[in-house]
Amino acid sequence: MNFFIVLRKELMEQWRTKRLLVILxxxxxxxxxxxxxxxxxxxxxKSIPDMPAGLxxxxxxxxxxxxxLQYVKNLEQFGILLALxxxxxxxxxxxxxxxxxxxLTHPLSRAAFxxxxxxxxxxxxxxxxxxxxxxxxxxxxxxxxxxxxxxxLALNGLMLVGFFVYIAATILCSTLxxxxxxxxxxxxxxLVLIAGIGSLPRIGTYFPGQLFNWGVGLALGxxxxxxxxxxxxxxxxxxxxxxxxxxxxxxEL
Amino acid sequence: xxxxxxxxxxxxxxxxxxxxLILMIAALVDLLRRxxxxxxxxxxxxxxxxxxxxxxxxYFVAGRQDA
Numbered sequence: 001m002n003f004f005i006v007l008r009k010e011l012m013e014q015w016r017t018k019r020l021l022v023i024l025x026x027x028x029x030x031x032x033x034x035x036x037x038x039x040x041x042x043x044x045x046k047s048i049p050d051m052p053a054g055l056x057x058x059x060x061x062x063x064x065x066x067x068x069l070q071y072v073k074n075l076e077q078f079g080i081l082l083a084l085x086x087x088x089x090x091x092x093x094x095x096x097x098x099x100x101x102x103x104l105t106h107p108l109s110r111a112a113f114x115x116x117x118x119x120x121x122x123x124x125x126x127x128x129x130x131x132x133x134x135x136x137x138x139x140x141x142x143x144x145x146x147x148x149x150x151x152x153l154a155l156n157g158l159m160l161v162g163f164f165v166y167i168a169a170t171i172l173c174s175t176l177x178x179x180x181x182x183x184x185x186x187x188x189x190x191l192v193l194i195a196g197i198g199s200l201p202r203i204g205t206y207f208p209g210q211l212f213n214w215g216v217g218l219a220l221g222x223x224x225x226x227x228x229x230x231x232x233x234x235x236x237x238x239x240x241x242x243x244x245x246x247x248x249x250x251x252e253l
Numbered sequence: 254x255x256x257x258x259x260x261x262x263x264x265x266x267x268x269x270x271x272x273x274l275i276l277m278i279a280a281l282v283d284l285l286r287r288x289x290x291x292x293x294x295x296x297x298x299x300x301x302x303x304x305x306x307x308x309x310x311x312y313f314v315a316g317r318q319d320a
Contacts, residue, residue, distance in 0.1 A: 025310075043258070139265065
């Protein structure tokens, strides 16, 4: 059994278990409401009764920047959360149920098994983020003005790499333990660690979190490139999957 | 901003409501077909229908149990 057959099985599983639907729905909704929230928030604030007249004038008019910031903030938060929730069972659940042992009685390498898991989640996230990006782009066009499509594409590409880091980390956690719950706990710890180190002043520039800032800069025409963060992120993905493979290779199922 | 000004943005919410309905229906269909859930079925049905948007997702993540 080769990689593509397993990948197909994994993708059908994403559909059957409604993972695809959940990820798609969450991302699409944030793609739609982010520009809308950016547009309406100042007016909502102004409509608070008894607001002092001077204060209402201080609330700035919404701009394109607000729309992009809302979009990235929402997608970053919920994308990472989804990466964790949707990947935590990837290996652990198959071990719990005993289906991993069954799959691997076929001449299927454990590397292909893990890689297919990652690839299926990567495809699901790519598809969902594409829909979210189109939704956001269209609503931003209607409510504000057109975003430059090429840099907006780059923003989404960078966000996707960020999500992939968290998916790979969660697959690693899922490989290390035997139950979904333990995988979730461990992955949450890893998430806090990556985000924590990423928010430190100097080291932070090398961490995945920086990709989101870079993306915002790109989309708004004030690029502050963070190439090191991109290379580190790609390196982390390979490292996490590599360690997962080393551990999984020797694991009793 | 008076309410009339907000009204012009209501059409923007239609796709959001449609997505929410799709999620709700998918969760309910899944719930009806499933033999076992974590916790009582009627409670999940209430959560899916009453907790806007997040209800179906909580069900998909936490409510299902393999037969």
